[in-house]
Amino acid sequence: MSGSYFAERLGDLAPLSDAEKAALARLEERERTLRRGASLRRENDRVGELFIVRKGMLMASMLLDDGSRQILRFLFPGDLIGLSGLAYRESPETITALSDCTVCPFDRAAFAELLAAHPRLAALVIVNSQIERAALTDRLAALGRTSARARVAAVLIEMRNRLRMMDRSITDAFVLGLTQEEIGDATGLTAVHVNRMLRQLEEDGLIAREGGRVHFRNEPALAREANYVDRYEKLDLSWLPPAR
Amino acid sequence: MSGSYFAERLGDLAPLSDAEKAALARLEERERTLRRGASLRRENDRVGELFIVRKGMLMASMLLDDGSRQILRFLFPGDLIGLSGLAYRESPETITALSDCTVCPFDRAAFAELLAAHPRLAALVIVNSQIERAALTDRLAALGRTSARARVAAVLIEMRNRLRMMDRSITDAFVLGLTQEEIGDATGLTAVHVNRMLRQLEEDGLIAREGGRVHFRNEPALAREANYVDRYEKLDLSWLPPAR
DNA sequence: CGTCAAATTGAAAATTATCAACGAGAGTGG
């Protein structure tokens, strides 16, 4: 019972030593709560802290000159926020709570020390960031080369899978927790068009909706349309030395 | 005269010790040449090696089910290829030479050893991958939320800046080295529409073209339209311990 | 000279955005 969500995430990649678990646990000693809609960090804010998500859902987004918004990524418990703070003085993205949230803030310097003291954890942090990178490139390809309908389907599947990682009881029905405007900001569409695409998916028998709940009625077809690839699978960490 | 391009890249971020330089140089002991159009690696290929670009230009792309292609990133000398190979058994992306190229292959295990032996280099690798990540999110926002014209302008500026990193004599005129189809695959547009956008930029006096050469005639306006942010600037590595 | 990839152009079609309006439901203050 380390209580460390980040250790759990990295531990899914490779077994951790007690010393490593203890080091990770120190990152989550403090807590901070956020209400839905609150911003943890705004674009161009000075960065000094990183965070690990403990509870709830957040998003990373960028604001464009014309006022439109692009959601880059959804953040769930165990996710690391602000790794870009290791490189930049100012945050390249805005982090906003999509539900009431708890996050664990820790200092950039503390994280740097941890990386230096535990090279194997540094390697796992690199691996973890590569998984995120793969998810980012999938989204990129979706925005560039797939239809509105496919992009909306992809968001539905992605959200279900991420929610399922925390709660295995979720199978084909779940509470989405996003407004249609937010889906639009993630997929590069207008809220109006997202609405039409959801309706279309429903009329075609791929999903059902009631309130905020989504029900997958034909998941294989949905996954096919969405070009979906699970980036938390097919990992290969055989090169990693065993924990000491 | 380390001759190591990757050491030069990381050395731009922070001064390196001789031991660190020597370790990085060992990654570039072998060489491999590629002709334009050749694939260094295909999607779903088994990965075992990583590469550092020494000469020429390559691209990372994904192929979608319908046969369309999305270019994720352009690769220039000093760039590290295949960091995702640390996480995955199979490559999530295809790497193709856009010009005749030289790359330096090295084994995943050798890289893992280097990270373990030089924690400070591991930190710099993380920083370097965060810079790439920021560039990726910029492209994502561009695809999701900007016009075709803005996306084409962004590719022009990005290419000029990357070329300029290698050759400071390049200012406002350069050989693009991409077909209009390739620009389309990077921007999520058809070659036909890329052509129209280039023409429009030319007619509006923002650029001039002759053969494969592009000339910026109004760079501020071009940068404004493209929403351009230089992700190799505004870095802050003050948390990094000094080289030993 | 012939060939082939790449660039160019016009016309029509498809996709997606914009604008405008309305309805349902959740809070809120009186």
Added chain:
DNA sequence: CCACTCTCGTTGATAATTTTCAATTTGACG
């Protein structure tokens, strides 16, 4: 409990952007 306001979802009509299709044209090169 009742208006009132707000956000969110829904729908229709119209406009803008981008794609598709179909020719040409151009330039490099064997």
